[in-house]
Amino acid sequence: MDILQGLNAAQREAVETIEGPLLILAGPGSGKTRVITHRIAYLVRVVGINPRRIMAVTFTNKAAREMRDRLQVLLAGSVEHLSVSTFHAACAAILRRDGQAIGLSPKYAIYDDEDQLNVMKRSLQDLGLDPKKFPPKTFQNAISAAKSQLITADEYARRAHSYFEEVVARVYQQYDLLLAQSQALDFDDLLMKAYQLFSEHPDILARYQSRYLHLLIDEFQDTNVTQYALARQIAGKHRNICVVGDPDQSIYSWRNADLRNILSFERDYPSARVVYLEQNYRSTKTILEAAHQVVAVNKGRKENALWTDNEEGLPVRVVETFSEFEEAQFVVSEVANLLEQGEARHMDCAVMYRTNAQSRALEEAFVRYGIPYQVVGSVRFYSRREIKDVVAYLKLIYNPWDSVSLTRIINVPPRGIGQKTLEELQQWTKGLGLPLWSGLQRLAEDKASSPFSPRSTQALASFYAMIEELARKSQEVNVVELIDAVLRASGYKDYTLEQPDGDDRWDNVLELRGIAGEYRDLKPPEGLASFLESVSLFSDTDELDEKKDVVTLITLHQAKGLEYPVVFIVGMEEGVLPHIKSFDDPAQMEEERRLCYVGMTRAKKRLYLVRALRRSLMGGTNANPPSRFLRDIPENLVQASGLFGEEPKPAPKPKARGPDLSPGDHVQHARFGKGTVVSCTPARDDHEVVVVFDGVGIKKLLLSLAQLKPLD
Numbered sequence: 001m002d003i004l005q006g007l008n009a010a011q012r013e014a015v016e017t018i019e020g021p022l023l024i025l026a027g028p029g030s031g032k033t034r035v036i037t038h039r040i041a042y043l044v045r046v047v048g049i050n051p052r053r054i055m056a057v058t059f060t061n062k063a064a065r066e067m068r069d070r071l072q073v074l075l076a077g078s079v080e081h082l083s084v085s086t087f088h089a090a091c092a093a094i095l096r097r098d099g100q101a102i103g104l105s106p107k108y109a110i111y112d113d114e115d116q117l118n119v120m121k122r123s124l125q126d127l128g129l130d131p132k133k134f135p136p137k138t139f140q141n142a143i144s145a146a147k148s149q150l151i152t153a154d155e156y157a158r159r160a161h162s163y164f165e166e167v168v169a170r171v172y173q174q175y176d177l178l179l180a181q182s183q184a185l186d187f188d189d190l191l192m193k194a195y196q197l198f199s200e201h202p203d204i205l206a207r208y209q210s211r212y213l214h215l216l217i218d219e220f221q222d223t224n225v226t227q228y229a230l231a232r233q234i235a236g237k238h239r240n241i242c243v244v245g246d247p248d249q250s251i252y253s254w255r256n257a258d259l260r261n262i263l264s265f266e267r268d269y270p271s272a273r274v275v276y277l278e279q280n281y282r283s284t285k286t287i288l289e290a291a292h293q294v295v296a297v298n299k300g301r302k303e304n305a306l307w308t309d310n311e312e313g314l315p316v317r318v319v320e321t322f323s324e325f326e327e328a329q330f331v332v333s334e335v336a337n338l339l340e341q342g343e344a345r346h347m348d349c350a351v352m353y354r355t356n357a358q359s360r361a362l363e364e365a366f367v368r369y370g371i372p373y374q375v376v377g378s379v380r381f382y383s384r385r386e387i388k389d390v391v392a393y394l395k396l397i398y399n400p401w402d403s404v405s406l407t408r409i410i411n412v413p414p415r416g417i418g419q420k421t422l423e424e425l426q427q428w429t430k431g432l433g434l435p436l437w438s439g440l441q442r443l444a445e446d447k448a449s450s451p452f453s454p455r456s457t458q459a460l461a462s463f464y465a466m467i468e469e470l471a472r473k474s475q476e477v478n479v480v481e482l483i484d485a486v487l488r489a490s491g492y493k494d495y496t497l498e499q500p501d502g503d504d505r506w507d508n509v510l511e512l513r514g515i516a517g518e519y520r521d522l523k524p525p526e527g528l529a530s531f532l533e534s535v536s537l538f539s540d541t542d543e544l545d546e547k548k549d550v551v552t553l554i555t556l557h558q559a560k561g562l563e564y565p566v567v568f569i570v571g572m573e574e575g576v577l578p579h580i581k582s583f584d585d586p587a588q589m590e591e592e593r594r595l596c597y598v599g600m601t602r603a604k605k606r607l608y609l610v611r612a613l614r615r616s617l618m619g620g621t622n623a624n625p626p627s628r629f630l631r632d633i634p635e636n637l638v639q640a641s642g643l644f645g646e647e648p649k650p651a652p653k654p655k656a657r658g659p660d661l662s663p664g665d666h667v668q669h670a671r672f673g674k675g676t677v678v679s680c681t682p683a684r685d686d687h688e689v690v691v692v693f694d695g696v697g698i699k700k701l702l703l704s705l706a707q708l709k710p711l712d
Contacts, residue, residue: 003042003074007035014275015039018047021269022242023262027306028291028601029282029563032244036218037067039242040082041074043214052081053211055234057090058218063561064089067218083212087227088187091194094208095185101201102193105183113500116140116186121498123174129167136498139171146172147188148224148256150195191226198233209237220245220265222257232268241269247301251557251595253587259300280306280601282563284313287607290637291600294629298590315639317608318572318630324358327612328365331568334608335371335551338566344606346372350552350564352599354577357507357617358570359553360515366551376554382535386496386505387512391535393486394479397470398528400437407436413495416459421452425460440464466490479516479527514616556599567603569596572611573624574663575678580692583664583676596629620698622690623681625663661689661703666711672699674711 004012014024014035026032040056043049058064064085071079083090096106120136146156146168153176157169179185185193198205215235217223220243223231235241243265250259266272280288288308295301321327331351338344351362360381366373381387389412392405400406407426411417428451429439443450443457444464450457466489474482487493487509496505519527552564556577571577578592600607609630614623661667661680668674675693680703687703701708 003038003045007031007038008279010275010277010279011035011038014277015042017242017273017275018043018240020239021265021272023265023269023272023274024242024244024277025274025302025304026244026246026277027280027304028246028249028598029280029308030277030306031279031281032218032277033063033066033070035277036216036244037070037074040071040216044075044078049213050081051075051078052083053213054216055083055090055212055214056216056218057085057087057231059086059222061086061089063218087223087230088190091190091230094194095190095197098197098201098204099193101204102197104185104193108183108185110185110187110190117498117500119178119184120171120175123171123178126174126178127170129171131498132494134167134171137500137502139168139175140500142168143172143175144186144188145256147186147192148226150192150226150229152192188226191224191230195226195230195233198230205233206237208234213238214240215242217241217243218245221247221250221259221262222252222255223261224256224258225261228258228261239269246304248295248298248304248594249560249598251560251591251598253591263300263302276304278304278306280308280310282310282604283308283601284310284605286313286315286637287600287603290316290607290633291597293634293637294600294632295593295597297632298593300587300590314606316633316637317606318633318638318640319608319610320626320640320642321610321612322614324361324570324612324615324617325365327570327610328361330610331362331570331608332365332369332371334568335566336369338606344566346549346551348565349568350554350559350562350566350602351568351570352554352556352559352602353570354556354579354595355507355617356504356555357511358576360511362553362570366553372550373553374550376552376558381508381511384505384508386509390483390486390492390509390512391532393470393490393492394482394528395532396467397474397482397486398525398532400467400471401435403436409490410463413491415463416455417463421456421460424452474525474528477524478522479519479524479531480513482524482528483513483516511617514620556595559602560598563602563604565604566606566608567599568608568610569599570610571615572609572627572630573615574627575622575624575690576615576617577627577629580678580698583678583692593629596627622679623688624679624690625681628663661708661710667691667708668711669693669699669701669708675699 004015007015011031011034014022015038024035026035036056040054043054044051056067058067068079068084071082071084092110095104095108099108100106117136117140120140121131124131124134124136124139151159153169153172156165156172160166160169179189198208212234215231217231222245231241243262245262247259247262250257250262253259266274283291285308288306292306319330321330335344335346335349338349339346353359359375363373363375363381382391389409392408395402395405396409407422410422425436425439429436432439434442440460441464443452444461447457447461452460470482470485470489473485477485492509493506496502496509499505516531519531522530556569569577577596578589582588582592611626614621661677663677663679665677666674667677669691672693673695675691678690678692678698680687680689689701689703689708690698691701691708692698
């Protein structure tokens with residue numbers, strides 16, 4: 001096999017450049033993985049480099065497996081001595097082999113996010129810190145950010161200048177102590193300890209530097225400070241470091257990725273050769289140009305003049321709908337039309353969105369119309385853990401003999417009823433011939449004859465009393481008020497927010513609360529019965545199709561690296577995409593723009609950008625203006641339409657009263673203080689202004705009454 005066959009001129013240059021630092025700027029769809037694998041094969045087969053002297057690292061196991069599979073073909077199976085893995089796997093292997101030099105046991109444990117959170121909670125407990133005032137997840141994020149920048153606990157303590165930083169420093173030290181006592185490392189430690197090993201033991205570093213003549217790093221724009229420092233250590237002797245990436249696809253700052261690494265590579269390696277992979281093999285000319293116009297606004301980037309020999313293609317469809325339900329209906333209808341016309345298969349279509357909570361309306365529409373789909377990286381809305389937990393509470397309140405719901409939430413959140421106690425309760429009630437609920441009732445009414453310890457008896461009786469009280473309340477309040485009562489009585493909100501992905505899970509709970517609002521006007525307990533019936537029917541019929549030919553629902557972050565002939569990006573509104581949290585942070589706004597760019601460049605043939613005039617999301621309904629990103633796309637590249645092909649009606653102009661407010665404006669309110677305008681829309685004879693106030697949150701105000709003062 002000719003290793004260079006089928007490569008374009010730039011790809012060949014990247015493959016044949018052997019000596020010294022090399023920066024490959026690879027735009028979307030430019031054959032990045034092909035270049036990396038062919039470069040490795042060229043080093044082995046043409047240059048004669050021993051495979052064991054090559055290290056290639058990437059960010060996901062999936063990417064590493066794909067790289068190995070391609071090399072298996074190119075090298076006719078000779079891949080066993082190649083080091084192709086993720087950064088974390090490579091460091092784990094190094095520490096297993098040589099970590100004893102810095103006091104690590106070769107049998108050290110690796111703690112995942114849940115394990116880390118448990119250690120964090122214990123750290124807070126040991127220090128006498130109230131987890132309600134000091135959320136464990138906040139400290140977990142702060143410590144992870146520090147480790148990703150090579151800041152140790154002692155160094156963090158020396159740098160601390162505020163009360164919060166001083167508390168973080170104490171927790172950091174205790175957290176590391178507990179990890180050490182458990183002979184365990186978290187994910188950040190794998191990288192940080194490897195760097196420490198090399199820094200403190202030059203002899204060990206020299207061994208790895210001598211072994212690895214060539215180092216290749218994929219997705220370099222996603223590296224953090226520690227990963228880049230490690231790479232510079234390993235490549236320090238031979239300086240044959242090849243990094244591949246694209247600044248325009250850097251979308252993981254929330255995972256501590258540092259865009260500056262790729263932007264400053266040439267400064268760190270003045271002799272570096274730069275190769276631009278600018279030919280796109282994926283998208284039409286129209287899609288490529290539209291995406292470029294969106295990302296070109298950013299300042300923190302390197303210009304990469306992507307081009308393609310592909311056809312001009314169809315215009316980008318910008319579609320306006322009234323609500324998230326009509327948005328979902330449009331997507332489903334368009335997919336059905338493409339299928340009917342033979343223009344696409346289910347597997348050719350992907351629907352992308354900014355947050356997981358947006359999938360709910362889409363899932364309902366796909367189920368209603370019988371179109372098979374899959375949710376990537378997440379479970380379906382009504383199958384998500386937090387949704388099933390809250391629904392289980394409601395089911396138990398409605399029918400206390402529902403043993404499945406009872407066993408699900410009897411210790412969620414934890415209330416001292418462990419698995420052993422639950423198993424003993426089940427055996428005891430079975431021996432008495434009673435259902436679980438009746439057994440709980442007997443314990444609550446006669447604690448003295450309980451076969452359990454006093455502590456377990458009290459915990460079981462308290463759980464029974466809570467459900468009984470909620471059951472009485474269900475006869476008096478509507479479903480939304482009942483959900484609020486459940487969340488308060490159980491402490492489920494705090495429990496959810498303390499989890500690694502707590503914000504997203506809480507967003508989903510708020511979304512469920514918003515759905516329950518549709519049953520608000522039904523008298524109790526009729527509203528609860530109707531709501532539970534609708535949820536049960538949806539869950540029973542909404543089974544994931546096991547076939548591969550399904551429509552993909554996926555977040556924009558998860559879509560990176562994928563491609564589809566047909567792509568729908570929904571939620572193209574201010575406050576959704578770009579996300580509301582980015583409004584006051586220029587760097588975050590640039591990342592939101594890159595995120596949109598990533599989504600647009602997933603499309604091969606057809607791209608739809610869809611927005612809703614009004615959207616119910618996370619328990620509230622907002623009328624958000626169109627995403628600013630839509631304004632960046634030239635009109636000649638766009639076909640604008642309303643629902644079902646109707647031309648959109650022009651948005652009414654705000655009446656000339658009060659200040660002229662636009663999204664992003666800074667304002668002052670007499671009570672709420674400083675804030676940022678999200679939207680300002682006509683509302684009868686006035687205007688409704690949505691503002692995010694510092695330390696207060698989102699408020700909806702009437703412009704005539706709010707007396708907002710514009711700030712420079």
